[in-house]
Amino acid sequence: MMQKKALVIIDIQNDITKNYKDIIDNINKSIDWAVENNIHVVYIRHENLSPGTRTFKTDTRGAELVPDLKIVSENVFTKYKGNALTSEGFADFIRINEIDDFYITGADAVACVKSTCYNLRKSNYGVSVLSDCITSYDKKKIDDMVDYYESKGCKIICLNDLLIQDPELV
Numbered sequence: 001m002m003q004k005k006a007l008v009i010i011d012i013q014n015d016i017t018k019n020y021k022d023i024i025d026n027i028n029k030s031i032d033w034a035v036e037n038n039i040h041v042v043y044i045r046h047e048n049l050s051p052g053t054r055t056f057k058t059d060t061r062g063a064e065l066v067p068d069l070k071i072v073s074e075n076v077f078t079k080y081k082g083n084a085l086t087s088e089g090f091a092d093f094i095r096i097n098e099i100d101d102f103y104i105t106g107a108d109a110v111a112c113v114k115s116t117c118y119n120l121r122k123s124n125y126g127v128s129v130l131s132d133c134i135t136s137y138d139k140k141k142i143d144d145m146v147d148y149y150e151s152k153g154c155k156i157i158c159l160n161d162l163l164i165q166d167p168e169l170v
Helices: 018-022 024-036 088-096 112-122 139-151 159-164
Strands: 005-010 040-046 076-079 101-106 126-134 155-157
Touching (some): 018 024, 024 040, 024 101, 024 126, 040 112, 101 112, 112 126, 112 139, 126 159
Parallel strands (some): 005 040, 005 101
C-alpha cells in the first residue's frame, strides 16, 4: 500500500545547470529510499513555450530528464510555469492519491523549487526540502533559499536524516 506521500524531483533535465551533477547521486539515493518505503516518486519536467527561449523547448533533448537520473515510475508531469502545481496532471495525481506530504528535490532552488514549495505550503501540504538534493545556478543563494523555505513552514532535512529515520516518524 502506497503512503500518502511523494518524493518530487523537479527539473533534472538536460538543459539544467551543470550543478545537478553535484546532487544526482543524492537524488538517486532518495529515489531508492522512496521506493523502499512505498512513497510515490514523481518527476516534474519544465518546458518553455515562450518563443524567445532556447532551453527546455518541447520535444528537444534539452527538455528530457537527464540520463543518470533513476526513473522508477511513470509519474512524469510537464509544467510550463515555475510552480509544479500548475501542471494539471500533477494536481490530479495528488488528488487521486490523496497525497498530503511532499519531499522536494530539484535543480533550481531559487525558481521552480521555491515556487513549488511556496504553493504547496499555501495549500497546507506538509513539505520537507532535502537540502543536499537541491542546487541552483548560483549556489551561493542556496542558504538564503533554505531560510526562505523554513520561513514558509517547510522542514529542512538532509538525505542522511531521511535514510536513518523510521518512516513512521517522518
